[in-house]
Structures are given as C-alpha cells and as structure tokens.
Amino acid sequence: xxxxxxxxxILAKEIIGRYPKARSATIPLLHLSxxxxxxxxxxxxxxxxxxVGATSAEILGTATFYEMFKFEPVGKYLVNICGTMSCQxxxxxxxxxxxxxxLGVKAGGTTADxxxxxxxxxxQAACTEAPNMQVNYxxxxxxxxxxxxxxxxxxxxxxxxxxxxxxxxxxRVRQQIPADKAAGVAxxxxxxxxxxxxxxxxxx
Amino acid sequence: xxxxxxAAGYVDDGDRPQIVTSRFKYDDGYTLERYxxxxxxxxxxxxxxxxxxxxxxxxxxxxxxxxxxxxFPAGTKWGLMPPGKFPRFLxxxxxxxxxxxxxxxxxxxxxxxxxxxxxxxASYAAGLAQVFLYIRGEMPLAHERVxxxxxxAYAAGYIGRNILGxxxxxxxxxxxxxxxxxxxxxxxxxxxxxGKRGEPRLKPPFFPAAIGLYGQPTIVxxxxxxxxxxxxxxxxxxxxxxxxxxxxPGTRMVAVSGHxxxxxxxxxxxxxxxxxxxxxxDEFCQGIRDDNExxxxxxxxxxxxxxxxxxxxxxxxxxxxxxAGSMLGSGAVMVMDHTTDIPKAALTLVHFYAAESCGQCxxxxxxxxxxxxxxxxxxxxxxxxxxxxxLFEIGQAICPGVFPHAASERVGLEAKPxxxxxxxxxxxxxxxxxAVHSAVTLFRDEFEAKIVERRRIPVSIExxxxx
Numbered sequence: 001x002x003x004x005x006x007x008x009x010i011l012a013k014e015i016i017g018r019y020p021k022a023r024s025a026t027i028p029l030l031h032l033s034x035x036x037x038x039x040x041x042x043x044x045x046x047x048x049x050x051x052v053g054a055t056s057a058e059i060l061g062t063a064t065f066y067e068m069f070k071f072e073p074v075g076k077y078l079v080n081i082c083g084t085m086s087c088q089x090x091x092x093x094x095x096x097x098x099x100x101x102x103l104g105v106k107a108g109g110t111t112a113d114x115x116x117x118x119x120x121x122x123x124q125a126a127c128t129e130a131p132n133m134q135v136n137y138x139x140x141x142x143x144x145x146x147x148x149x150x151x152x153x154x155x156x157x158x159x160x161x162x163x164x165x166x167x168x169x170x171x172r173v174r175q176q177i178p179a180d181k182a183a184g185v186a187x188x189x190x191x192x193x194x195x196x197x198x199x200x201x202x203x204x
Numbered sequence: 205x206x207x208x209x210x211a212a213g214y215v216d217d218g219d220r221p222q223i224v225t226s227r228f229k230y231d232d233g234y235t236l237e238r239y240x241x242x243x244x245x246x247x248x249x250x251x252x253x254x255x256x257x258x259x260x261x262x263x264x265x266x267x268x269x270x271x272x273x274x275x276f277p278a279g280t281k282w283g284l285m286p287p288g289k290f291p292r293f294l295x296x297x298x299x300x301x302x303x304x305x306x307x308x309x310x311x312x313x314x315x316x317x318x319x320x321x322x323x324x325x326a327s328y329a330a331g332l333a334q335v336f337l338y339i340r341g342e343m344p345l346a347h348e349r350v351x352x353x354x355x356x357a358y359a360a361g362y363i364g365r366n367i368l369g370x371x372x373x374x375x376x377x378x379x380x381x382x383x384x385x386x387x388x389x390x391x392x393x394x395x396x397x398x399g400k401r402g403e404p405r406l407k408p409p410f411f412p413a414a415i416g417l418y419g420q421p422t423i424v425x426x427x428x429x430x431x432x433x434x435x436x437x438x439x440x441x442x443x444x445x446x447x448x449x450x451x452x453p454g455t456r457m458v459a460v461s462g463h464x465x466x467x468x469x470x471x472x473x474x475x476x477x478x479x480x481x482x483x484x485x486d487e488f489c490q491g492i493r494d495d496n497e498x499x500x501x502x503x504x505x506x507x508x509x510x511x512x513x514x515x516x517x518x519x520x521x522x523x524x525x526x527x528a529g530s531m532l533g534s535g536a537v538m539v540m541d542h543t544t545d546i547p548k549a550a551l552t553l554v555h556f557y558a559a560e561s562c563g564q565c566x567x568x569x570x571x572x573x574x575x576x577x578x579x580x581x582x583x584x585x586x587x588x589x590x591x592x593x594x595l596f597e598i599g600q601a602i603c604p605g606v607f608p609h610a611a612s613e614r615v616g617l618e619a620k621p622x623x624x625x626x627x628x629x630x631x632x633x634x635x636x637x638x639a640v641h642s643a644v645t646l647f648r649d650e651f652e653a654k655i656v657e658r659r660r661i662p663v664s665i666e667x668x669x670x671x
Binding site: 058126 | 212213255256257288289290291293300301302303304305306308309328331332333334340341342343344345347348351352354355358359361363364365370371372373374375377378379380381382383384385396397398399400401402418420459460461462463467468469502506536538540544548549552553555556559560562
C-alpha cells in the first residue's frame with residue numbers, strides 16, 4: 001500500500017530519466033512518496049530502492065540524514081518555529097512557549113486531533129522577518145502570539161486550504177521537460193565535446 | 205496571516221546601482237512577461253554572439269566573487285576544470301541556510317528567470333553539459349516559482365536543444381533538498397545530488413572542478429553569483445568593475461537582522477559600504493531599535509566571528525574584514541543591542557551547528573555537542589568557572605592554535621586575523637566554536653556574572669541540632 005502508486009511510478013520514472021545516474025533521484029522520490037503517504041514507510045523505501053537501483057538500507061541511510069523526511073505519521077500541518085539567532089533575539093522563545101500552550105503539546109508532539117505537529121526549527125532564511133515560522137514549510141513572517149492564534153484558527157477551520165496543502169505536498173508546480181525540446185541527459189559512458197565549444201579546447 | 209507574494213524583507217531605498225534586484229520592485233517580477241519587458245534574456249543573446257572563451261574572459265575580468273561564503277572568483281573557478289574532460293556539470297547551490305542569510309530565496313522567488321539566464325551563460329562559457337538547480341527543501345514557494353520559470357523558458361526555447369537556434373544545448377533540472385545545513389557545502393551538495401547522505405568529501409587533493417558530480421568536472425556556484433551574469437553579459441566587465449572596489453567589485457546582497465530599526469535585505473555597493481552605513485544609514489537600517497546602544501554584531505553569517513562597535517567603520521571588503529578577525533561570508537549581519545543576553549544568543553548558534561553536524565568528523569560531532577551542553581548550563585546559570593576553560597579546550601580540538609577574533613578596546617584585545625586551522629573536513633565544526641569563542645572572548649564578564657559559586661553550606665552540626 002505504501003509503495004508508490006501507478007501514477008507516481010510513471011512520474012518517478014520521468015524524474016529518474018533526468019539524471020545520468022538513477023540514484024540521484026532518491027531525494028525527489030522520497031519527497032514524492034511523502035506526498036503520497038504523508039510520511040516515509042519501509043515499503044516505500046524498498047520500492048524506491050528498486051526504482052533507483054539501490055538497497056533499501058542505502059535509501060534508509062539517505063532518508064534518515066534529512067530533517068524533512070518523517071518516518072511516522074505527523075499532523076496535517078507541521079508547524080516549525082525558528083529558534084536561531086535572529087529569531088531568538090526578537091522573541092522566538094516566547095512564540096514557542098505560546099505555541100506549546102495554545103496547541104497543548106511540547107515541541108516534537110502532535111495534537112490529539114492529528115491536525116498539528118509542533119517542531120523547533122533551525123534558520124529558515126527569513127532572518128530580517130523575525131520571528132519567523134513555517135506551516136508545511138510556507139513562511140509566516142514577523143509572527144506575534146495573536147497572529148499565531150489567528151493562524152491556528154484559520155488552519156483548523158480550513159480557511160487556508162488553498163494556500164497551504166497538507167504535509168507532504170511541497171510544491172504544487174512540477175518541472176516539465178518536453179521531450180521535443182530536451183537537450184538530453186549528459187552521457188557518462190560516451191563523453192563528447194559540447195557542440196558549441198571549439199575543439200580541441202585551448203588550454204589556458 | 206497570509207503567505208506573501210511580495211518580496212518580504214527586501215528594501216528598495218536610496219539611489220544605488222541594482223545588478224541583481226532590479227526587478228524586485230515589480231509584483232510580477234518572476235514572470236517571463238515581466239522579464240522580457242525588462243531586458244530579460246538579452247544577456248544570453250549577447251553571450252551567444254561571442255565565443256565561449258570570450259564570455260569566460262569577461263567573467264574573469266569582472267572578478268565576480270562567489271557569494272556563497274568563500275568569496276572565490278567564479279571565472280577562476282570555472283578555469284580550474286581540466287581541459288578536454290567532458291561531460292562537465294553545473295550544480296547551483298540554492299541550499300541557503302547559513303544563520304542570518306536571506307538573499308538566495310528572494311532571488312529565486314522574485315526573479316527566477318535571472319538565475320536561469322545566469323545558469324545558461326555559465327554553461328555556454330564553460331562548456332557544461334547539464335545543470336542541476338538544487339533548491340533547499342524548506343522553500344516551496346521558490347521551488348514553484350523556479351519550476352514555473354523553467355517550464356516557461358523551455359517553451360520559449362531558452363533551455364534545451366539548440367538554444368535560440370544555436371549549437372548550444374543544455375538542460376536545467378530542478379532538484380530538491382530535504383533539510384540539512386551541511387549540504388550547502390559544495391562537496392556535500394554533490395553527495396546529496398548523487399542520492400547519498402550529505403557528508404562533505406575530503407578536499408584537497410580533488411576539488412569539484414576536477415572531480416565532482418559522478419566523478420566529472422563540476423562547477424558549484426551560488427544563486428546570487430549566477431544571478432550577476434545576465435547584467436554582466438549585457439553591460440560588460442568594465443561597467444561591473446566600475447562599481448565597488450578593485451578587489452570587491454559590483455554589488456552584493458546583505459541581510460541585516462536583529463535589533464535594528466529597519467531590518468531588511470539590501471543590495472549594497474561592494475567594498476566601500478561600511479557596517480556603520482548599513483546599521484545607521486538612512487537608506488539602510490536607520491539605527492538600533494529604540495535608539496539603544498549597539499553591543500555586538502555578526503558580520504557574515506552564523507559562522508563568522510563577532511564584531512563590536514569598534515569595527516563599525518570597516519567596509520565590506522574581505523581582506524580588511526579578514527585582517528580584523530572575521531569574514532564577510534554569505535552577506536548576513538545579525539545585530540545585538542545592549543539588552544541582549546550574550547550567552548543565550550551565542551547558545552542559539554552553538555545549538556544550530558551541533559544539530560547540523562553530519563557526524564563524519566569526531567571533533568565536530570562530539571565537540572559540537574559538548575560545546576552546546578556546556579553553553580546551555582552557562583546560559584541557564586548552572587555553569588562553573590571550569591566550564592569557561594573547558595570551552596576553549598574543546599575549541600582547541602576543533603581548531604588548534606590561535607582562533608581569530610576582533611579587537612576590543614573594552615576588554616583590551618588586539619585582533620587576531622582570519623582564518624583558523626581546523627581538524628575537520630568542512631566548516632561546520634569550527635563554526636560551532638566560533639560563536640562560543642567570540643562570546644566568551646569579548647563578553648567573558650557576562651558569562652562570569654551567570655556563574656553561581658557552589659559553596660558548602662556553612663552550618664554546623666550544632667546548628668542543625670538546634671532545630
């Protein structure tokens with residue numbers, strides 16, 4: 001059940017086809033799998049291993065290195081509060097305390113209704129807009145405790161469904177490389193001088 | 205709250221040259237339509253009208269410094285690839301996650317076509333067969349904007365086979381990260397792109413330009429570095445070097461955050477703008493919040509040794525900043541006013557690097573964690589005087605010898621210049637120590653004030669018996 005479904009296998013093969021070596025598609029395929037199931041299952045890692053030509057242990061090794069991959073179900077909304085310097089200087093600790101009180105869980109926990117998982121996060125590249133947080137990796141800038149409460153109310157009531165998809169879905173736009181326009185994957189087996197470069201290349 | 209569409213954080217004020225942020229003023233700066241209306245893809249056309257060697261020479265002549273942190277000139281980097289070895293790859297480093305750094309995300313969200321055009325110009329000049337655009341996982345909006353722009357550019361014939369009817373062909377593949385700071389290190393980025401754990405490779409002897417992705421020559425360039433190329437291709441090296449100084453030409457994007465009146469991302473003139481201009485200037489941050497006193501600032505991202513008001517008049521020039529004991533890094537200034545709890549502020553950075561250690565090198569994996577634990581108890585008021593010495597001892601195991609720091613009149617210190625020696629493969633380990641070293645060296649009194657002496661309670665048996 002947790003293997004990639006038929007439509008996603010087609011997509012996975014298309015993604016694999018963009019790289020000189022299939023294993024490069026590991027992380028994109030893990031994201032695809034997380035989008036399908038909400039988290040990464042053992043069966044999914046076995047399946048991805050089959051698709052990219054790696055053992056499931058190798059896929060597990062890669063997957064567990066990266067913060068964004070979850071190995072058990074998380075809430076529909078992953079709430080990440082940044083605690084790195086710029087945010088801490090402008091009230092991240094207070095925001096986190098408020099969030100824990102409001103959601104009734106400690107950082108790392110999931111609410112009983114399965115809607116929210118609260119996490120402490122590291123720098124989110126929005127330092128001028130501190131304190132900052134993300135919901136399913138969508139940035140929320142210059143947060144206040146009042147804005148946090150409003151955000152949680154809006155999410156719970158479904159008012160932000162159009163803006164913030166459920167956890168697992170990152171981008172809603174995918175790259176398409178049309179076959180008739182593609183330059184093609186660089187060949188590692190038959191290396192060729194690029195057509196536009198003068199041959200032999202001048203040594204400098 | 206709402207997710208934003210505008211370039212939150214970017215401040216368009218003052219009359220400075222804009223090389224990479226010229227389209228940030230438009231609400232729709234990310235669309236192909238706006239890009240076309242504002243000279244978009246003219247740089248690519250100008251490049252294609254010349255030979256690859258001519259374009260490469262122009263980039264060399266302009267001395268476009270890498271904007272990722274190390275500041276290595278892009279044109280020189282491209283020239284390090286072994287002649288005649290193909291295929292060659294371009295890996296775009298869009299894994300922005302250095303504490304305090306906020307510029308590449310803006311460039312990807314606000315002007316993705318500019319980045320794409322930069323990738324194309326680099327590929328043409330250096331003979332690169334394929335581009336992998338690696339975007340940090342926690343940036344879905346950047347991903348969506350870049351994906352849309354790539355789709356538009358393919359349809360318009362700017363990417364792919366026989367670009368604009370020329371012999372030049374290249375594909376750009378959008379790739380996702382999944383949350384790991386260390387992947388911003390170029391060899392870790394390559395490992396990650398090969399589907400592995402993002403553990404940096406040992407270098408020297410082999411740098412990615414010689415042996416990189418799949419063992420092939422690979423150029424890893426930062427998003428901002430590449431975003432400079434379209435402007436350069438249209439306006440030429442002479443116009444580029446006319447801005448800034450000879451050793452630091454052009455502009456650079458700097459994010460100023462923390463205790464200033466107007467935190468923001470500014471495109472500043474390289475080499476001449478001083479930290480005082482930036483923190484107090486009307487067109488920049490306009491001073492410290494509530495007119496408080498400045499206590500300290502981090503001049504170049506979480507990995508940079510700290511400065512104090514003593515260094516305010518230094519310009520954004522890497523050699524001068526290096527001699528003063530720090531680095532410009534990734535263009536990130538974090539400002540602390542006099543109300544700041546220094547041990548606590550430093551703790552956030554130690555925590556960051558300890559959490560982000562990939563675990564490969566013992567001094568970083570173990571040392572980072574020890575530093576964090578000791579800093580935690582010092583910040584909590586549970587530390588001892590021995591802890592302060594212990595911090596330096598652990599630091600010696602990560603960075604043996606003299607560690608760089610700024611001069612300080614207040615505590616009577618002379619500057620020790622950048623850089624340092626290190627026992628780890630990459631800079632994550634030393635970076636964990638940097639904030640500790642700066643904070644304890646420049647503000648030892650604040651740590652000591654938090655130390656509670658644990659003395660034996662002076663009571664006698666008789667006194668106990670009396671109750």
